[in-house]
Amino acid sequence: MIGIRIHGRGGQGAVTASRLLADASFRDGKFSQAIPMYGTERRGAPLVAYVRIDDVRVRERELVHEPDVVIVLDPLLSKEQSVASGLKKGGLLILNSKLPPEKVEIAGDIKIATVDATKIALETLKRPITNTAILGAFSKSVGYPTMESIEKSIRKQFPGRVGEMNIAAIHRSYEEVTPVVQATHTEPVVEESDIAVGGYGVLKDVSSWRVFTPIIDLDKCTGCRSCWLFCPETAIQWKDDRPEIEYHKCKGCGICVEECPVKCIAFERVVV
Amino acid sequence: MSERINRLQIPMEELTITPGSACQGCGAALAARLVFKAIGPNAIRHRIPCCPDSTTAHPSANSVFESGGAMLTGTWRGLKAIGRTDVQVVGFFGDGGTYDIGFQSLSAAAERNENIWVITKDNEAYMNTGNQRSGATPIFARTSTTPVGSVIKGKQMRKKKIAKIFAAHGIPYIATTSVGYPEDLIAKINYGKTVEGFKMLIIQSPCPVGWRYDGSKTIAMARLGVQTGIWPLFEIIDGEKFKLNYKPRELKPVTEYLKPQARFRHLTDENISLIQEDTAKEWETLLKSDELGRVLL
Ligand SMILES: Cc1ncc(C[n+]2csc(CCOP(=O)(O)OP(=O)(O)O)c2C)c(N)n1
Ligand code: SF4
Ligand code: SF4
Numbered sequence: 001m002i003g004i005r006i007h008g009r010g011g012q013g014a015v016t017a018s019r020l021l022a023d024a025s026f027r028d029g030k031f032s033q034a035i036p037m038y039g040t041e042r043r044g045a046p047l048v049a050y051v052r053i054d055d056v057r058v059r060e061r062e063l064v065h066e067p068d069v070v071i072v073l074d075p076l077l078s079k080e081q082s083v084a085s086g087l088k089k090g091g092l093l094i095l096n097s098k099l100p101p102e103k104v105e106i107a108g109d110i111k112i113a114t115v116d117a118t119k120i121a122l123e124t125l126k127r128p129i130t131n132t133a134i135l136g137a138f139s140k141s142v143g144y145p146t147m148e149s150i151e152k153s154i155r156k157q158f159p160g161r162v163g164e165m166n167i168a169a170i171h172r173s174y175e176e177v178t179p180v181v182q183a184t185h186t187e188p189v190v191e192e193s194d195i196a197v198g199g200y201g202v203l204k205d206v207s208s209w210r211v212f213t214p215i216i217d218l219d220k221c222t223g224c225r226s227c228w229l230f231c232p233e234t235a236i237q238w239k240d241d242r243p244e245i246e247y248h249k250c251k252g253c254g255i256c257v258e259e260c261p262v263k264c265i266a267f268e269r270v271v272v
Numbered sequence: 273m274s275e276r277i278n279r280l281q282i283p284m285e286e287l288t289i290t291p292g293s294a295c296q297g298c299g300a301a302l303a304a305r306l307v308f309k310a311i312g313p314n315a316i317r318h319r320i321p322c323c324p325d326s327t328t329a330h331p332s333a334n335s336v337f338e339s340g341g342a343m344l345t346g347t348w349r350g351l352k353a354i355g356r357t358d359v360q361v362v363g364f365f366g367d368g369g370t371y372d373i374g375f376q377s378l379s380a381a382a383e384r385n386e387n388i389w390v391i392t393k394d395n396e397a398y399m400n401t402g403n404q405r406s407g408a409t410p411i412f413a414r415t416s417t418t419p420v421g422s423v424i425k426g427k428q429m430r431k432k433k434i435a436k437i438f439a440a441h442g443i444p445y446i447a448t449t450s451v452g453y454p455e456d457l458i459a460k461i462n463y464g465k466t467v468e469g470f471k472m473l474i475i476q477s478p479c480p481v482g483w484r485y486d487g488s489k490t491i492a493m494a495r496l497g498v499q500t501g502i503w504p505l506f507e508i509i510d511g512e513k514f515k516l517n518y519k520p521r522e523l524k525p526v527t528e529y530l531k532p533q534a535r536f537r538h539l540t541d542e543n544i545s546l547i548q549e550d551t552a553k554e555w556e557t558l559l560k561s562d563e564l565g566r567v568l569l
């Protein structure tokens with residue numbers, strides 16, 4: 001049996017990814033199980049889902065505490081949470097990242113493969129929803145489920161044009177995922193922070209929620225206050241009659257970009 | 273009636289403690305921010321279960337849906353007993369709380385004309401628990417409990433006219449507003465702060481997750497709701513005196529509001545004409561009310 005933990009953010013489709021993996025494995029003749037972990041899963045907030053795949057009926061009902069494979073759908077999550085926590089010795093980490101696996105600063109006796117799933121999703125789906133994009137990388141690095149079965153599961157979940165776009169995404173990630181390599185940093189995983197899911201209340205820094213970052217061109221700004229007025233998170237402060245973004249409060253929703261009447265706020269994908 | 277303000281009259285002070293845990297582009301998080309800017313610091317804010325909009329720097333307690341009205345009543349009576357009638361007592365609730373589960377205790381508090389605020393961020397469903405339909409969900413909208421199947425497609429009942437329902441209690445002030453019109457929203461709170469008795473505000477608060485559109489379009493969606501007449505901005509005093517606050521020469525067709533939201537994606541042309549007719553009929557009643565200065569049902 002293998003156990004899988006999927007880290008994502010609300011809106012990236014971690015729960016759907018877990019279902020698709022389980023469904024495709026079942027089509028391949030295996031037994032499988034998908035477990036969503038429901039918190040108050042706000043769009044952008046970190047969350048996890050689990051999958052089990054086995055050749056015999058899966059009897060376990062608890063969460064997967066020591067996964068064989070961890071999938072990370074968001075490039076910045078690994079900066080916020082110890083995504084490798086509990087990962088078995090020799091286990092595999094599949095990261096959505098622009099970095100080659102050798103440059104990934106996650107330590108342990110683990111293997112790593114990376115794929116720029118955000119880029120693939122933006123190009124094939126036109127939206128940064130990385131859940132299907134990463135499944136091709138999983139199939140290539142782990143050896144199953146077969147791409148045919150993943151395709152069938154996707155067509156069932158997303159009939160029509162959306163399904164075909166997602167299928168294009170899995171094929172690209174199958175091609176573009178790096179080979180699996182041993183983690184360069186070898187010290188065992190020591191961080192023991194809990195796997196947190198989103199909750200209520202006040203947060204310290206939501207920078208990592210952003211896919212795109214608003215950048216104001218003050219030379220063109222007319223001082224109309226729209227961006228300040230409509231930011232739900234008060235991330236835009238009003239200083240000396242000009243807007244100033246406090247980036248630790250910015251979730252990258254894009255409202256300010258949309259509302260600026262002179263279009264002087266750019267929305268850029270920040271390289272990480 | 274509320275007095276128009278301009279953007280420069282919007283208070284600079286922020287009462288919200290951010291960043292909060294609402295989704296990216298959450299209309300309700302902005303609603304809370306704007307409301308409490310205008311309410312100011314001298315208030316007690318109570319909550320009942322709902323999505324995490326924006327936390328504010330006010331003393332606050334949480335209770336159950338059913339006792340929102342009772343909790344606000346107790347707080348106001350207590351303040352009165354100790355001579356602190358300067359403090360505003362505010363309930364900031366979801367539509368599920370106001371239209372459905374908490375309705376009875378709010379109705380009772382309205383009947384007694386308690387000196388409290390009931391402010392509703394209306395995102396047209398039970399969003400915190402995953403988009404179940406509420407009495408505020410519009411007709412034909414897809415939610416998790418009104419799915420689109422082969423026979424029945426989306427919710428089959430109309431949205432409750434909650435403002436008129438509460439107006440029928442004869443309360444001193446009730447108004448509708450929208451996060452797309454912050455000047456209107458703040459002007460209405462400014463007016464309500466001068467009124468003693470039961471005050472209510474229903475705020476259209478688009479939810480990108482439940483309504484299924486891109487979060488950057490929250491304000492655009494709110495404005496389209498108002499400009500198509502689906503979400504009219506009005507105020508009613510003493511259950512009678514009426515004013516329509518936004519009167520464009522011509523309303524936009526409802527499709528401009530419906531089309532960008534995937535919760536309405538399955539609508540047929542017939543469905544759309546029904547919504548268009550409903551909207552036109554209600555708009556006519558509102559215009560007539562505005563002319564008379566008296567609310568018509
Ligand atoms: C009596 C009762 N029923 C159900 C619930 C579960 N519940 C918690 S929050 C919520 C949704 C609230 O919806 P709404 O008031 O519209 O606020 P929103 O989440 O949309 O902001 C529900 C159903 C509860 N807490 N109490
Ligand atoms: S992107 Fe959203 S959260 Fe960030 S500053 Fe703009 S409006 Fe505020
Ligand atoms: S919306 Fe644009 S023009 Fe207006 S204050 Fe913000 S950056 Fe300047």
Ligand code: SF4
Binds near residue numbers: 042293324325
């Ligand atoms: S589900 Fe909707 S209302 Fe709730 S926090 Fe998210 S965007 Fe806001």
Ligand SMILES: [Mg+2]
Binds near residue numbers: 366367395396
């Ligand atoms: Mg609601």
